[in-house]
Amino acid sequence: IKDNVLPQRANAVVNFRIHPNDTVASVTQHVKDVTSHIEGLTIAQYEDGIASEASPVSSMDSEAYRVLEAVALSTGGGSVPVAPALVIGATDARYASAISKDAIYRFAPAIYDDVDLNGFHGTNERLSVDNLGRMIKGYAQIMMALCS
Structure with a gap:
């Protein structure tokens, strides 16, 4: 043509x-x-x-949500409002819906700046060292709270 x-x-x-x-x-x-x-x-x-x-909408009235809320407040220095949001991307969490009832939360204990946000799903995808530390600490807090 x-x-x-x-x-x-x-x-x-x-x-x-x-x-x-x-x-x-x-x-x-x-x-x-x-x-x-x-x-x-x-x-x-x-x-x-x-x-x-x-994915089904997850409950805000659960032990798991309260733990995530506490970790989010801790990560944000206690001054960050915590509210549910819709994740528009398809995540692997959808494979757990059959066993998790209404408690699938896509949560990362991190504080993203413009550099972090521009690095998602692109060339040289990365996470800041500060956020890596926050995430390690936050996920450890979640596991200790839910597994104790």
Whole structure:
């Protein structure tokens, strides 16, 4: 095909992060609904099982959450507000949902600055030495609190 000729076909891979109130089926249907006016468009999911439902929302009313809250306050010097948040990335925690009931927490006892944040999933991915120390101390506190 020459540079000035429009291609006859195009393919796109679209990666969605499923909200806990949605399902893979509802997101797929939404995409089909909003693109139904496009003639010849085909919507299909990968057949390799890569699609997964959102993880369940974890309880804030549990011993595990209270331990994480205490470690977060300790890590932040006692002045950091602690609140749940939605993690938009798929983590390995999803494989533990069958055995953990409603207590999957994605938590890192660290204080990230711009340098740390810009280093995630990129070239020369790294963690500051200060945060490595905080994480070792924080995870040790969690294990001692939950295993005693």
